[in-house]
Amino acid sequence: EDKVVQSPLSLVVHEGDTVTLNCSYEVTNFRSLLWYKQEKKAPTFLFMLTSSGIEKKSGRLSSILDKKELSSILNITATQTGDSAIYLCAVAPGAGSYQLTFGKGTKLSVIP
Amino acid sequence: SAVISQKPSRDICQRGTSLTIQCQVDSQVTMMFWYRQQPGQSLTLIATANQGSEATYESGFVIDKFPISRPNLTFSTLTVSNMSPEDSSIYLCSVVVQGIYNEQFFGPGTRLTVL
Numbered sequence: 001e002d003k004v005v006q007s008p009l010s011l012v013v014h015e016g017d018t019v020t021l022n023c024s025y026e027v028t029n030f031r032s033l034l035w036y037k038q039e040k041k042a043p044t045f046l047f048m049l050t051s052s053g054i055e056k057k058s059g060r061l062s063s064i065l066d067k068k069e070l071s072s073i074l075n076i077t078a079t080q081t082g083d084s085a086i087y088l089c090a091v092a093p094g095a096g097s098y099q100l101t102f103g104k105g106t107k108l109s110v111i112p
Numbered sequence: 113s114a115v116i117s118q119k120p121s122r123d124i125c126q127r128g129t130s131l132t133i134q135c136q137v138d139s140q141v142t143m144m145f146w147y148r149q150q151p152g153q154s155l156t157l158i159a160t161a162n163q164g165s166e167a168t169y170e171s172g173f174v175i176d177k178f179p180i181s182r183p184n185l186t187f188s189t190l191t192v193s194n195m196s197p198e199d200s201s202i203y204l205c206s207v208v209v210q211g212i213y214n215e216q217f218f219g220p221g222t223r224l225t226v227l
Contacts, residue, residue: 034216041121041202041221043155045113048215088154092216098143098208099170100216102154 002027006089006103013110017079021087021106024071029094033065033072036088038105043088046074079110114139114207116219124225125195132191133222135205140185143208146178147218150201161188161205195226 003026013019023033032050036043047056049065049072056063060083063074076083086107090100115138125131135144146158159180160168167180182188192199205219 032214036218041223042204043218045215045217090155092214098214098216099145099157099160100155100206102156104154 002091002093002101004089004091004101004103006087006106008106009104010107011109013079013108015079015081015110015112017110018075018077019079019108021074021076021089021108022071023073023089023103024069025089025091025101026070027091027093027101029097030067030091031094031097032092034090034092034100035063035072035074036090038086038088039084046087076108079108081110081112084108084110113215114141114209114217116205116207116217118203118205118219118222120222121220122223122225124227126227127196129195130191130193131195131224132189133203133205133224135188135190135219137186137207141207142185142210143216144182144188145206145216146180146188146190147204147206148201149204149221155204158190158203161190192224195224197226200224200226 007022035046047063052067060077065072086105088105089103117136119134144161147155158173161182163182179191202221204221
């Protein structure tokens with residue numbers, strides 16, 4: 001059975017801190033790893049990673065995939081209260097299939 | 113990306129009743145899915161909504177409980193039948209925008225509470 005594990009499950013930081021969220025996976029077939037931000041109901045797409053070692057960056061957020069270690073990290077620098085959310089990691093299987101397997105998420109709380 | 117809308121955004125229902133959730137996309141998409149997120153849990157795939165044929169259900173989900181329609185490439189419905197409190201969840205539709213990266217986007221979700 002495919003499995004995606006995120007750590008930590010929850011995290012409380014102060015504004016301005018830098019955080020690193022972790023995601024590891026065990027899947028039969030791997031095509032890509034996706035990160036989403038979930039504030040209320042709908043997960044918002046952040047990154048899709050397919051190649052090892054290539055960092056994807058969007059503003060203060062960045063992410064990188066390590067296929068050898070079967071893991072990914074999501075970094076957020078200079079955190080703001082608006083970054084408070086649940087961050088979800090998901091893995092997409094091989095060619096021809098789009099069903100995502102999600103981790104339980106990391107709940108990030110940024111306090112002023 | 114794709115703009116996805118869902119109706120209703122939330123509902124409170126009585127045990128034993130059924131609720132139909134609608135998902136509308138602003139462009140034609142081939143791949144459309146329905147997910148459930150129970151309180152404190154992550155997203156679980158219910159089924160793939162197939163246009164013109166029966167939905168493909170994941171293990172643990174059956175058509176009698178979660179009938180799905182997909183009449184065209186921009187619209188789908190999910191019905192939660194004979195509801196019990198255990199069906200209280202957020203229900204989300206998602207679509208794959210096919211291109212170089214085949215990114216998957218989610219609708220705003222429907223928060224269902226069953227009393």
